[in-house]
Amino acid sequence: MAELEDNTVFQQDDHRAAYIFSAPSSEDQHHHDASSSAARPTKRRRVSSKKDGSKSRQQTAAAAEETAATRSAFTPLFNSESPEAVRLRAESFETAWPVLDARIQHVLREANRNTLDEVTSFIRNAEAETTQIPAGIIITGPNIASQDLLFEQLADTLCKATQARFVRLRSAEAPNLKAALKKIIKDARASGRDDDDDTDDDDETGLSVCKNGRKYLNYDLETLHVALDVNESPRVIVAFQDSEAFDSGLLTDLIALFHSWHDRIRFSVLFGIATSVQLFQARLLKSTARYLYGAQFDVVQAGSVLESVFKSAVAGSQALVRLGPSLLRNLVERQQDQVAGIQVFISSLKYAYMCHFYANPLSMFLTADGHVDRQLLQSEHIQAVRTLGSFKAHVEAAVEARQLNHAQSLLNDDSYLVDQILKQGQRRQDHVMRLLRSLHLITAMGILSTPFTDLYISALAEGISLSSDMFAVVDPIKRLGPDGIISLIRRLVSAIEAGSPELDLPGWESKADELIASLGEIRNEVESLVERTKDNRNPLKSKYGAHSKVLRTTVVAQKVQLSRDTATLTDEDNAFTKAINSLMDILSQHIHCDPAESLFLHEAWLYDSKSPYRDVFIPRLATTFGRALTRPHDYLGCACCGNAGGAVASTLPTTAILYHLYLEAGALINVADLWSAYYASVGDESELGLDERTALVHFYEGLAELRMMGFVRQSKKKADHVAKLKWL
């Protein structure tokens, strides 16, 4: 019951822009405590019996169900949105995201495949070649957190391929040798296929009993040896996920230990390395490094992974919500500038989806099948559509095009507007298709070296036209020779036929008969021209080719004059030039797309707000603290200090007053001065008029809070002073 109450509170406060804090009453407080203690199972010393485990599993399952129930309960917008519409939005989110998520996971898994194969074959073969410990050194790049998937896959693949036990170690889990060994033994025993637990862990004594009746210490590798002895010379692969973060002494100890056990348990090690092998090697002792038989492996560069994920999840035709250009640019730049792995990109995507469906009532038009029930549309929806910027632009365009009836009906006739709205689903899909096909054709030309992400973003923002700077393919195409033109046409045609599996774009040759036919005509013509000029001494050239301009030097009166002459063109050359011109016409006719924001009702499917994303993923703690302390009234909503503005008022909370004084002080603050300044503002002379004892209590509280928030620290340089810690 307490949890239920909590949830309602949570929902009410969840969508407000600012949260006004009100201290809970004592009864509330009691419920709160009860619920929090119920939600978190009491800390147990050890997981000894299975009953406990199953109970906690039940708890988590129940919790998961509960969260599922609460998550689907989107808040009604407009203050009066019908429950069906709310449910529709929730459902569209829940159908749209898993599709994308599956695709992203697929892409990520595929990206690691090469590395996996190399590592597997190395581990399998290394043993025959050496008596040292095989060590696969995987250069993962600085974002270790995003390599979890890689190691998960490695565990799967290597277990299957080599029948080895796989143990993943993270530096946080293995602070010292004993803990690392305990983890290795525990995981290696658990990861095997036979799960008959014939041993009994006993954490109290630190012993574990094996089936032969002997008791072993739980960090004794003998335990592992005995447990794995069923198959001769067992293999164990230990993966150090973030090798840099491990203490180098610990690594050295572990490697020496593995080497010493190598004749009984065949150990292999994998190191995930962020910087370089040289730096890693410099941290190991030379005598330890001698035990290792290493090979270096690279994973796919983060940039190309980003591009694949981008293609399938952002640009791909399956993406329901289109992210707007400025948000996308932010996301991509963050990937390049900051230490943010691909996982951050994916969760940002998901967050954008959530925000769109949660907060935009018009997102109900965006169902997966493109069909919206007319009954669900309320007058609020129609009203909202009429306030949109794109509606205004659309009506204005209609007026300019002298479609006055259309414009008038849009403004006055609700059912006409609904008709128009319902048509937009198809328009959206057409637009996306045109965008993707144009982009696909442009990349298929192979002329631009701009990354796909940039192309896509600028296509969204400014539309595609062959004359723009971003898509400067016109001049390079014109300069192509006949062979280049023929192969270009061939590439285009095959691109149309094949589509793009990455973008989830099927081939569309049935819809592009005209284009294919005219491309074929041009190709035939160029081929026949080439055939005709084959015997000629001069190869076929066009007006635009590099050879058509000839630089001439003439010496007139001892001065050199340069002049450009156009080389004479034969009839065939002229025909070729004409063919190029017609090719350019066809291409600019078919490769074309409007910017997304020019479409009517794009607000329903285009999400382009940056601030929720920034607030969630790049929080600025210092700024937030500073603002809250400077203007506490905005958060507390009390009546007393509303007119204080940003200045000090005696009614402000003590900490806020102290913060103001703190900002005015130097590096070292005399506490006595601070106190007198504080007392001057709240003491007898002020309007508040606290007596000295109360003020002193408040002062101590406030100073302690400042210290807890990390603003000041006890100074050793001077007695009775505190040091200012935060400057930025």
Next chain:
Amino acid sequence: MRNSLFQLPDELVLTSLAQAFPCRSFQLRSLATLLHPDAAPCQNVVLYGTEATGKSAITVALLARLEASEDDGSPDGDLRLRFAIVNSVECITSRHLFESVVGKVAKALRWHGPSSSRCENVSQLTVELSKMLKYAPRPDGFRFVLVFDGIDRQREATPTLLPALARLAEIIPCITSVFIVTSPPASFLHTAFAPHVHFPNYTKTEFVAIVAAGGPPLEAPALPNTTPEEGADLWARFAAAVHDALARAATRTLPAFRHACDALWPRFTTPVVAGTRGAREFSKLLIAARAHFQDECLLDPGIIVAARPPSAAPAPSTPIPSGSNSITPQTSSKPHTSDLAALLPTTARLLLLAAYLASHNATRHDLVLFSTHHHGRRRRRGGLSVSVGRGAGPGRSKHRKIARKLLGAHAFVLERMLAIFAAVRGEWDGRYASREWGGLVDGMDADIGMAMATLASLRLLVRVGGLASASGGDAMDRGGKWRVNVGWEMIRALGRSMGVEVEEWLIE
């Protein structure tokens, strides 16, 4: 069976062992005498010598052979010699050592009696061992040899551990404890007398004889037009040459020497394999391979031994095969992965540079370097011009200063580094200023915190001071002290990758 008081072990055993371990027959015989129940068994034996001189291997082999030679096929298996070997490298704590001893002794004796659950100190060890060795019926003249291999490297060893172990034999008379150590201090066992057997490092003749006996590496190509005798002769002379070139100065252990020989042999014999030289022309071969003998990377082989699988080189940069997309010029120019600049994103690089500046500039120069107060533009003073001016003057200062960048990094307060970061960021990061939300840095955002945490986890930045080692220290505590952990060369390359000459920002 015993017909005299003193009898050396079977000569046959010793001869065959001496063949297996050449140049160690003296040590072998001393050890056999000290361990064999019929010869002169003593309570404690200390074997010492440097790394890879055959201490452990000879002990194990000798004990195994002695035990086997005692085995006369009697069914009850009551041999007069048993042994157990405990390797201290494998023992994490002293408790682990004791329990390993108990476990291995029980295993060696095939003891099935009750065993207690824990054995935490030497007293308990004595009790356990007495149960098995002292009170159980044993044949006459029974010896149990307990070998502590590398006991001087035991972790968590108390100072009393070794003397206590040495006194085991006083309580349990049938035990012989063998301590294998690198170099024992004088009377480290605190007992009256323990025979020491020294395993000295091999001399040149011994080295060459051992390696020559081993023969050339198996995987090396066979030499054409060469008789086996010629080949063996060449190998021996080659080994002597390698010893003179490398082993005398640097690789002083047998495995390293052997490794050097194995690595050099294919290069050395290339002319013979190619047929341009005969196997008898040793000096000519030596001159041809002179460069290889001077190569020092043999002495320090890296951990990367295996060649990369060739299939990895043309790795497609797009994982999903995309029909016509492969024509597009892929940006597959892989950056060299060992390059730090290519690995780290912009913010992390800037932070690292700022940390370097904070570590290597004195605090009093910060105002000169980073303030824009008077000049509008920052005054940078290159370290170079300053040092030249000082060096040229006639009144040269008495003590020469070492360039600050050559000294170790100093610790700095996190806040100072962030201030430097904020000061240089706008100037160094071209894109930062043009960014929409750019402009003034108001506080740290989470991205900077993340970059700091990443650098710290990569140990490029390290936290110093008392709080760092204890778990209590908060990584983002503004009062904490940090130090940069990257050298000058790498920082210079990093700076240049961003178009910054770090030298200009350093003040001597």
